[in-house]
Amino acid sequence: MMTKSGPDEFAVRLKETGSAVEAMLERLLADAPLAGEIARPPRLVAAMRHGALAGGKRLRPFLTIETAKALGLGGEGPLRAGAAIELVHCYSLVHDDLPAMDDDDLRRGRPTVHKAFDEATAILAGDALLTLAFDAMGEAATHPDGAIRAALCVGLARAAGLGGMAGGQMLDLEAESAAAPLDSDAILRLQAMKTGALLHFSVDAGAIIAAAPPPARVALSRYGHALGAAFQIADDILDAEGDEATLGKRAGKDAGRNKATFVAALGLDGAKAARDRLVAEAEAALNETGLGDKVEILRAAARFVATRAS
Amino acid sequence: MMTKSGPDEFAVRLKETGSAVEAMLERLLADAPLAGEIARPPRLVAAMRHGALAGGKRLRPFLTIETAKALGLGGEGPLRAGAAIELVHCYSLVHDDLPAMDDDDLRRGRPTVHKAFDEATAILAGDALLTLAFDAMGEAATHPDGAIRAALCVGLARAAGLGGMAGGQMLDLEAESAAAPLDSDAILRLQAMKTGALLHFSVDAGAIIAAAPPPARVALSRYGHALGAAFQIADDILDAEGDEATLGKRAGKDAGRNKATFVAALGLDGAKAARDRLVAEAEAALNETGLGDKVEILRAAARFVATRAS
Numbered sequence: 001m002m003t004k005s006g007p008d009e010f011a012v013r014l015k016e017t018g019s020a021v022e023a024m025l026e027r028l029l030a031d032a033p034l035a036g037e038i039a040r041p042p043r044l045v046a047a048m049r050h051g052a053l054a055g056g057k058r059l060r061p062f063l064t065i066e067t068a069k070a071l072g073l074g075g076e077g078p079l080r081a082g083a084a085i086e087l088v089h090c091y092s093l094v095h096d097d098l099p100a101m102d103d104d105d106l107r108r109g110r111p112t113v114h115k116a117f118d119e120a121t122a123i124l125a126g127d128a129l130l131t132l133a134f135d136a137m138g139e140a141a142t143h144p145d146g147a148i149r150a151a152l153c154v155g156l157a158r159a160a161g162l163g164g165m166a167g168g169q170m171l172d173l174e175a176e177s178a179a180a181p182l183d184s185d186a187i188l189r190l191q192a193m194k195t196g197a198l199l200h201f202s203v204d205a206g207a208i209i210a211a212a213p214p215p216a217r218v219a220l221s222r223y224g225h226a227l228g229a230a231f232q233i234a235d236d237i238l239d240a241e242g243d244e245a246t247l248g249k250r251a252g253k254d255a256g257r258n259k260a261t262f263v264a265a266l267g268l269d270g271a272k273a274a275r276d277r278l279v280a281e282a283e284a285a286l287n288e289t290g291l292g293d294k295v296e297i298l299r300a301a302a303r304f305v306a307t308r309a310s
Numbered sequence: 311m312m313t314k315s316g317p318d319e320f321a322v323r324l325k326e327t328g329s330a331v332e333a334m335l336e337r338l339l340a341d342a343p344l345a346g347e348i349a350r351p352p353r354l355v356a357a358m359r360h361g362a363l364a365g366g367k368r369l370r371p372f373l374t375i376e377t378a379k380a381l382g383l384g385g386e387g388p389l390r391a392g393a394a395i396e397l398v399h400c401y402s403l404v405h406d407d408l409p410a411m412d413d414d415d416l417r418r419g420r421p422t423v424h425k426a427f428d429e430a431t432a433i434l435a436g437d438a439l440l441t442l443a444f445d446a447m448g449e450a451a452t453h454p455d456g457a458i459r460a461a462l463c464v465g466l467a468r469a470a471g472l473g474g475m476a477g478g479q480m481l482d483l484e485a486e487s488a489a490a491p492l493d494s495d496a497i498l499r500l501q502a503m504k505t506g507a508l509l510h511f512s513v514d515a516g517a518i519i520a521a522a523p524p525p526a527r528v529a530l531s532r533y534g535h536a537l538g539a540a541f542q543i544a545d546d547i548l549d550a551e552g553d554e555a556t557l558g559k560r561a562g563k564d565a566g567r568n569k570a571t572f573v574a575a576l577g578l579d580g581a582k583a584a585r586d587r588l589v590a591e592a593e594a595a596l597n598e599t600g601l602g603d604k605v606e607i608l609r610a611a612a613r614f615v616a617t618r619a620s
Binding site: 033034036037038039040041043044045048091095098100101118119120121123124126127128130131132133134135137138139140145146147148149150151153154155156157158159160161162163164166167168169170171173174189192193197 | 358433445468474502503
């Protein structure tokens with residue numbers, strides 16, 4: 001277990017975990033059907049792979065894997081759980097990019113799924129990625145205890161569904177067509193649902209699968225909440241300041257669409273101050289886990305989330 | 311336990327079960343957030359309720375509930391499992407109706423979700439119904455044994471995902487734009503995925519939750535397969551013969567769109583003969599369950615599926 005984690009060590013670990021996640025996603029998105037599946041239509045598999053492979057930092061599985069590792073559990077279980085969460089993240093991007101939603105042509109510098117295929121295929125690919133996540137999460141290979149697997153499925157559903165990510169997306173669409181911009185409290189809630197819930201669950205999943213003792217689980221949950229909020233504020237700052245080449249998508253698009261952002265509500269300096277407070281809160285929560293040096297990598301993750309360039 | 315089940319008794323049981331399912335769906339789609347949910351946006355809840363409540367025979371949950379009952383298990387567990395499957399069925403209808411998919415304005419005589427709300431809301435409502443299904447299935451209230459709950463989640467995902475329902479939908483879209491119509495074997499596989507997989511799993515879920523002994527489980531699985539195939543052939547026959555008022559949706563639309571139907575492949579008489587063979591196969595499978603009179607209601611269900619008027 002590492003005792004210190006500078007930016008370089010963190011980058012190495014993030015890259016290593018990303019490769020392991022990519023390999024797991026490749027396995028989950030193989031051409032051959034699983035037991036109980038009838039056939040995997042090649043066009044649908046291709047669209048799902050387009051939406052899920054070759055791109056992304058894999059931050060969510062990183063959080064799951066590193067949280068479990070800090071609690072003493074490594075191996076395939078946390079990797080599967082993290083990959084399941086990543087599938088949910090990828091499905092949400094495929095659907096968010098649709099013409100009826102954010103209508104984006106580019107994602108990570110490549111055509112979005114509905115541009116590379118067509119709209120109907122993108123809808124189905126998103127649906128099937130979301131569905132596959134629960135297959136990967138619930139399978140016996142994820143954990144020998146069925147109660148833990150079921151808890152992971154329920155936690156994932158609750159973070160991703162109407163009271164979490166999908167609900168946050170709904171509030172975001174409503175905010176776009178609202179007469180007045182949202183205040184910062186309303187934005188905080190919207191973003192806690194849209195982005196924060198799945199990031200928070202990524203940490204929580206690590207705690208569930210590694211059977212964290214209750215005090216550590218509470219502290220890790222606080223960490224996950226703070227990290228999720230910091231992530232979204234950093235994202236808004238990036239959108240306001242970033243350039244298209246680095247982001248791999250259109251920059252400044254939020255300002256043009258009455259999007260509910262922290263920069264709009266707090267100003268750029270106010271958003272940066274809020275972000276820094278949340279990173280401090282995340283680090284303080286880690287100090288309460290009782291896990292000592294084992295959470296150094298999670299500390300580095302909070303700092304990375306706040307200051308990343310894309 | 312009933313020992314005979316004529317058409318009237320069957321209709322009464324179907325109606326009773328339908329009411330219980332409706333009440334469970336109402337509970338699952340309540341306004342108040344569950345533990346771990348942040349908030350339930352009213353517009354999203356309304357769209358989900360529009361897509362899931364007030365309509366439908368609730369045949370899938372009926373199969374789950376009656377299969378479990380034949381095996382000696384009643385109560386809330388099979389009702390929750392059946393409602394979870396119904397949520398998946400409802401999500402698939404909401405997404406199938408979208409402009410980029412089948413582009414339907416009417417469903418059960420009412421405006422489809424994207425007509426009553428808008429396209430983005432309908433996409434999110436479908437996503438959130440699918441997600442909620444795994445919440446309902448995985449929750450401790452469904453069964454005390456976590457391994458059974460996890461198996462139900464995995465089975466549902468596999469029936470609904472890329473190797474099942476979503477994959478079948480993909481094949482169906484490809485068939486529409488194909489140069490030549492599919493032959494009857496290709497249609498059989500397509501429909502086994504698109505419609506059959508979830509109907510089959512509805513029976514299987516009853517066997518899983520009631521811990522059916524292996525011989526009964528195998529026989530019930532055969533029953534579910536035959537019933538699922540008979541259902542789709544009957545649906546194609548209905549579309550070819552039916553009228554719009556009874557169906558609550560446009561009739562004859564399949565013929566106008568190069569849809570992969572059994573009537574197109576086998577002719578009307580051929581389709582009816584295939585349907586009748588499958589009902590006989592379903593009934594023969596029930597005789598192998600070793601459950602005696604307890605499966606009479608499932609026998610009636612197979613006959614109902616084949617000869618229903620809508």
